[in-house]
Amino acid sequence: MPFEFDQAYVIYGFAAVSAILLAEAAYLLLHKATSYRSRINRRLSLLSDQPDRIGILVQLRKERGLNQHGGLRLPVASLNRLILQSGLTFGLPRLLLFSALTASTMFAAVAVVRDSLAEAAMWTLVAGVAAPYFGLSMLRARRQKKFGMQFPDAIDIIVRSLRAGHPVPIAVSMVAREMPDPIGTEFGILADEVTYGADLETAMRNLYFRVGQDDLPLFVTAIAIQGTTGGNLGEILQNLSAVIRQRFKMRRKVKALAAEGRFSALLLSSLPVGVFFVIHLISPDFYGSVWQYDLTKMALGGAICWMLLGNLVMYRLVNFRI
Numbered sequence: 001m002p003f004e005f006d007q008a009y010v011i012y013g014f015a016a017v018s019a020i021l022l023a024e025a026a027y028l029l030l031h032k033a034t035s036y037r038s039r040i041n042r043r044l045s046l047l048s049d050q051p052d053r054i055g056i057l058v059q060l061r062k063e064r065g066l067n068q069h070g071g072l073r074l075p076v077a078s079l080n081r082l083i084l085q086s087g088l089t090f091g092l093p094r095l096l097l098f099s100a101l102t103a104s105t106m107f108a109a110v111a112v113v114r115d116s117l118a119e120a121a122m123w124t125l126v127a128g129v130a131a132p133y134f135g136l137s138m139l140r141a142r143r144q145k146k147f148g149m150q151f152p153d154a155i156d157i158i159v160r161s162l163r164a165g166h167p168v169p170i171a172v173s174m175v176a177r178e179m180p181d182p183i184g185t186e187f188g189i190l191a192d193e194v195t196y197g198a199d200l201e202t203a204m205r206n207l208y209f210r211v212g213q214d215d216l217p218l219f220v221t222a223i224a225i226q227g228t229t230g231g232n233l234g235e236i237l238q239n240l241s242a243v244i245r246q247r248f249k250m251r252r253k254v255k256a257l258a259a260e261g262r263f264s265a266l267l268l269s270s271l272p273v274g275v276f277f278v279i280h281l282i283s284p285d286f287y288g289s290v291w292q293y294d295l296t297k298m299a300l301g302g303a304i305c306w307m308l309l310g311n312l313v314m315y316r317l318v319n320f321r322i
Contacts, residue, residue, distance in 0.1 A: 041184030042089060043176065057192045060185065065092045070193070070206060085212045086139040087182055095132070103128030143182050144213045148248065150183040151215055155241040162234040168223065169194045186211055200227065215244050258318035265314040269307060 046056045058068045065083040067073050073092065074080035088095060106127035110120040154175045161171035169191060176188035186207055193203040204220040218240055226233045279286050290296045 041176070041179065041181040041188065043185040043188035053192055054196065057189060057196070060189055063089050063091050064210065081209075081212075082133070082136050082140060084210055085143070086136045087143040088136075088139070099128050099132045102131065140212070144211065147182050147186070147211055147213045148215060148244075150179060151213070151219075152241045152244050152248070154179055154183050154187065155219070155237050155244070159234045159237050159241070162237070168200060168233070182211070215247070218244075261314060261318040265311055265318070269311055272303070272307065 043056060043060060046059065047053070050056060061068060061070055064087075065073055065080050072080040072084075074083075083092065083095065103124045107120045107124040110123045111117060114120065157175050157178055158168075158171040161174050162168070166174075172187055172194070173191040176184055176191050178184070179187065189210070190203045190207045193206060194200055198206070201220070201224045204223055208216040208220055219237075222236050222240055223233070225231075226236060276287075287296075
């Protein structure tokens with residue numbers, strides 16, 4: 001019997017292939033412009049629309065939770081520093097509004113579903129305070145990691161500029177023009193602060209306060225000592241760039257060597273939970289006959305605490321600072 005096929009399915013197939021090729025063509029057409037825009041940091045994009053550097057500096061400070069003079073706006077310094085180092089750009093009022101809306105939504109949902117104001121208040125506290133705090137902590141860690149990856153390249157730009165005969169503020173402004181975010185905007189704020197009256201060491205310390213990355217104190221100290229005692233700053237910064245690269249390489253090596261330990265911790269933590277749900281799915285009465293006894297709950301709580309302690313020990317074994 002000869003092979004038979006429906007022509008409608010062939011048409012559908014060609015239409016699907018055509019749609020995929022059209023989407024790929026649009027992506028390739030827009031990819032160049034998108035990648036170009038991603039290389040421009042936020043400060044340069046704002047300067048392209050508004051050439052007032054003082055206004056841009058004040059705007060960038062207010063977006064990050066600072067006042068127009070660079071001081072903290074919130075009375076809680078730790079929270080303000082967390083918002084500042086997380087790199088949020090939509091402003092402090094919008095963050096507070098987002099937290100309030102999240103907390104209100106969680107309160108209404110839990111109150112309707114559970115019909116308990118106590119549980120609703122507890123989950124409202126989690127949604128309005130704990131969730132934004134952990135979210136900001138994750139954003140800060142990710143931003144500091146990206147800044148650390150860009151930092152050696154920024155130091156190399158400064159070294160080449162110094163060897164060409166430029167002063168340190170001009171070398172710093174070259175980083176602001178050449179590097180993407182987050183380091184481009186941060187060094188741009190540094191250059192603007194120096195331009196409008198701040199001394200270089202104070203502007204450098206403000207940079208460390210805004211970012212909080214571990215390698216920045218070495219950079220600030222090197223420039224501060226050179227400004228006081230003199231010396232070949234280009235050679236000092238070149239050696240510093242090599243040290244930072246070696247530290248970054250060592251972190252990656254340690255992370256690769258500790259991957260087995262992290263996987264073991266993940267497997268050992270998920271295995272008891274997975275076995276519990278599988279047994280409960282296969283035989284619901286296996287745990288149901290002893291679930292009502294207090295000894296069962298005490299044993300389960302002890303097992304959970306013991307497992308969390310083991311996870312903490314394994315986490316400390318495979319995570320340490322270099």
